[in-house]
Amino acid sequence: MKIALFGATGQVGRELAKLLLAKEDCLKALVRDSGRIEAAKNLQLIEGDVLNAVAVEECIKGCDVVYILLGTRGNKATTVYSSGTINIVMAMEKFGVRRVICLSSAGVLGYDGGFFGRIVAPLTLWRPFRDKRRQLEILSVTALDWTIVRPTEIKDKPAGVLEVNYHKMGKPSISMKSLVQFLYDQIFAKDNIHKMPIIGD
Numbered sequence: 001m002k003i004a005l006f007g008a009t010g011q012v013g014r015e016l017a018k019l020l021l022a023k024e025d026c027l028k029a030l031v032r033d034s035g036r037i038e039a040a041k042n043l044q045l046i047e048g049d050v051l052n053a054v055a056v057e058e059c060i061k062g063c064d065v066v067y068i069l070l071g072t073r074g075n076k077a078t079t080v081y082s083s084g085t086i087n088i089v090m091a092m093e094k095f096g097v098r099r100v101i102c103l104s105s106a107g108v109l110g111y112d113g114g115f116f117g118r119i120v121a122p123l124t125l126w127r128p129f130r131d132k133r134r135q136l137e138i139l140s141v142t143a144l145d146w147t148i149v150r151p152t153e154i155k156d157k158p159a160g161v162l163e164v165n166y167h168k169m170g171k172p173s174i175s176m177k178s179l180v181q182f183l184y185d186q187i188f189a190k191d192n193i194h195k196m197p198i199i200g201d
Contacts, residue, residue: 001187002026004060004097006050006088007069009036012103012154015180016067017043023184030059050084053091060091065187068102068135077127082134089142098145101186106150106169106198108132113198114169116153136196147192151179152200160201171200 007013008029048055107113159177163170178201
């Protein structure tokens with residue numbers, strides 16, 4: 001399996017990369033600074049930006065699966081989610097890659113994140129969440145085999161019993177271990193294609 005990963009230097013991206021490499025998958029990661037990620041067998045680093053269509057194409061070419069784990073910090077205005085996803089979708093269509101797994105957030109639609117989605121996000125994260133909604137809209141109208149994963153608050157805690165919902169949040173948080181395992185499992189799972197699962201443990 002050859003996998004393209006966007007967002008490999010983020011908190012979730014680092015953990016997912018470790019799991020993918022432990023499974024001996026071949027991983028191509030687009031990073032702005034290759035010094036921020038440790039070299040490893042079966043890991044090909046491509047220096048560049050997700051807003052650069054040429055770099056995105058280089059990362060996706062020859063891959064079977066694409067992970068979009070883009071992230072920003074704070075409440076600054078951004079188009080990295082939407083513009084980056086447009087570049088990824090175009091490259092996937094160009095090279096005939098169909099499977100894409102995208103990390104979003106519970107609360108991105110407001111009603112789907114409990115207190116966080118209704119109160120906290122609109123007050124403190126409304127700018128990035130606005131662009132995450134654009135990202136969701138872009139992916140959801142493509143003919144790709146997409147899954148948009150909406151985790152609840154990611155916490156440093158032992159993995160619990162995973163709960164999957166589709167319309168509103170169940171458990172208010174999720175362990176990193178459960179989140180990364182769920183993301184990995186979507187490579188092979190078919191039941192969440194064209195769905196946006198909300199997950200917590």
